[in-house]
Amino acid sequence: MKRVSILNNVIGPVMRGPSSSHTAGPWRIGLIARDLLGEPPTRASLFFHPESSLAVCYHDQGSDLAFVTGLLGRNLTDSKFPLMLEEAHREGVAVTFGLKAFPEADHPNSALLEATGPSGKSVRIHARSVGGGSIEIASVNGFSVFMTGDRYVMILETEPEKVQSTLSLLRKWDKNPSTTKRDGRTACLGTSFFEPTKEFIEEVKNTPSVLSSHFARPVMLPPCGKETFLDIREMIEAAGNEGLTLGEAAMASEASLLGLPGKELQQEMDFRLSVMLESVERGLVDRNLKTKLVDPVAGDIYEAESKGELFLGGVHARAAARSMAVMHVNGAGGVVCSAPTGGSAGVIPAVMATLLEDFGLSREKVLSCLWAAGVIGWALDKRSTFAAEVAGCQVEIGAAGAMGAAAVVEAAGGTARQACDAAAMVFQNVMGSVCDLVQGIVEIPCHSRNAALASQAFLAADLILGGYRNLVHLDETIDAVDSVGRMLPAELRCTSRGGLALCPSARRLPRRDLP
Template identity: 35%
Template sequence: MSYPSLFNDVIGPVMRGPSSSHCAASLRIGRLCRDLMGGTPDEVLIQFDPNGSLAATYEAQGADMGLMGGLLGWDAQDARLPGYRQAIAQAGVRRRVEIVDIAAEHPNTYRISLSRQGRSRQVIALSVGGGMIEIIAIDGAPLSIAGDYYETLIETDTPESVCRFIEQSVAADACLVCRGGTTLVEVKSPSALTAESLSALARLEGVSAIMPLNPILPVMSRKDLRVPFMTAAQLLDYNRERSLALWELALDYEAARGNITREQAWQKMATLVGIMQAAVQTGLQGTDYADRILGCQSGRFREQMQRGRLVEGDLLNRIILYVTAIMEVKSAMGVIVAAPTAGSCGALPGAVLATAEALGATQEETVRALLAAGLIGVFLAAHATFAAEVGGCQAECGSGAGMAAAAIVQLAGGSLGQSLAAASLALQNSFGMVCDPIANRVEAPCLGKNIMAATNALSCANMALADYDPLIPLDEVIVAMHQVGQSIPNDLRCTGLGGLAMTPAAKAIEQRLADQGMVGLSTTGKRFKVC
């Protein structure tokens, strides 16, 4: 079983761009492709299935930017990302994008053909939500690479001797996958193989290529990984004689998951909280970006707040302001934390940071609240999804609401049971949320849905603090939520082919952007731009 990490799967990555499923995930795919080829490729062919989400959103939601940035070796918060087209041109990379039937089962499937210095490879990769990825095949060989190990791929027609060498000389897991008449040995290890080991491998008879891939995730995996619990019910059993708060249980979980100390896990979250707070302040100072359908809304909202012209509700209005500020930073290519995704990056931090200020919480108490939220996110990542392409917007903003509700209870001094109840209530209120971004920009109705998620979190936190009965346990709510998400029609799961995205006003906005050169039209009528 895959064990989610607070910092791999839930709170993070730190990134620029409108979509973690597109910008951050494609950048991570690009980084692994770069390692596979030993540097930036000379030529790239990127293909998407016409029935998936990428065919419509590849350019507008930043997947092209991320993939090309990754091929150049950049990270997800690199300030050069908005200027990637010029950098790719200067690097001499020739690239094409095609929409063809690739028989993809997942809506975010990339088929990438790469060439460099006369060598060619083909990669099949998935974006699975929140910036997480999986490479599922290389040159037809099925495998599984998520970026949480040092990976060494050895192409050989003598796999037995290669595996014997690995077992005798390298402390790592090895698995075999067949590709035609040869075999690809995949070595997963917690540290890079030494130069001596690589040289010895290269000297083995039948070895034709060795391809080391570096990890792309902040928290590594390892052999025989174990965690103390994977559901809320197991958490309660684990805590029966410990009486720990939700944030303390989060530290226990992540220390076991990441093989790090509780202090290291704390510091990682403290760093992320600082980035979230900086994003609020950046947004409140005003943002600007050409490829954007909403102007700066937070400035006017703040002005009306200060003039007393809004309906009274200081905390509620502060939450709206902070959510808006963070979402505007995202849309202006500023640095944000995907929590749990970039599309829902405003809901959780906006709700928690505004509530923390209203309650006079310390920085330490704010970090505790985000740790509590992260652990709720672990259960969601393990048993549902953060990908709107798979589960609709309930997977993103809905999840953010459940996480934020638990965090607010933590801030207010509520009990562990009340935090779990708040998360259950907030998730119950989120079932059926569709993902229908206007003009394929992650701005509208995304902003409103982030605000709705954050205010839902506040309401449900107060309901839980007043001991409202959620009736359905959190674990069962998560399973039901996932089932509902999978039942949402494909057109309403981030394809740009349904809901508000197909209204006459939305199509007019889309055409205006096309006229301004922000997007282009493919031969299939799907909108994206190929440079």
């Protein structure tokens, strides 16, 4: 079972909208490609399979900009992000994008990246953006690898008769290096959570039997410690035995996994909370956000509620408006915090802002709620995926709603078991929900679904706190969600070839961002 970090994979990364699979993931792939090349690229080509999700939306969702941002070594939140293709041209980097079938394509977000540097050195990478900004590098120059961006990696192509000596060299840094072969060629692969010394890197470069070397740094916090729990059952039991809330147990688990002190983890989470709250505020006050299909009306809804103009109003409506506000920022390519994805980035900020502003919780308590939310996403990512391209909207906006419900229970002083039961209830309510984004754009129905799930988070928490008994455990519920999601046809998994995307009125909608 894969190692999942709340800060690496669930609450974060901080990114530009609209989709973590299509901006955060490609950006990380671009960064790693630049590292593997070993020098700034002068030429890069990216190819997507014609039947893939990326083929449909790589331009409209900013994947082209994100890949290039990474290749240039820039931050994803760079203010020049919308102009990154022009920036590449200004820096003398020729970039092309194309659709073509390639045998390695084995995921809806598979990409083939070829880059060349000024020295003539080149690298060819097959990569996957697997959801929530997480990535996998599956091959480098034809050699099979498995890189996830959470550790240092060194790939050394060597003379066949020198494999053992090259492995011995790598053992100075990685105790268990491996080999990979392709078409009579052999490469030795070393990985570590710890950076190699400059002296070791120089030794590798000066070893005659090493025909070529490629080195990449992690693009997230290395999980260099121990996993405390393997599933939610274990975490609930431990929390009960030690008298911890779900949020407290989650932070302790993260500290063990990342090998970082609690103070540093809290600072990281507090930064993410600040980004969330800023995106809520911007989405409520900026009526000129450049969304592509929907009008940015969250501020109008929020104002109408404050004036008593809604039929019901109250906390649920305010949470919904805040969630929609973040999605307006996300849709306009603004800075948001993936939680657990860009397409679901509205729910958790809305819940946190509501707990702060409407219920008067302290910032410290809200951070504990964020940790509780994070561990629900951790449980999903351990057993399934955050990619709607694989399992539908239920693992994105549905997951955010489940995370939000756990956070509300944490805020109310509920137990770890109650928080997980509230999360399970939300998953059960949204099971089978499809990803049918209109015109390949993360707006319809994404903005209204985020709003609805922010409201449902409070409802599910109340039902559990009021005595409803969830009889299907969260771990088992997640397994069912994964199974159902993989049964969905490709037309209903982020390809815009089914559902609302085919409705005549949806297809006729004018683009607000085009002349």
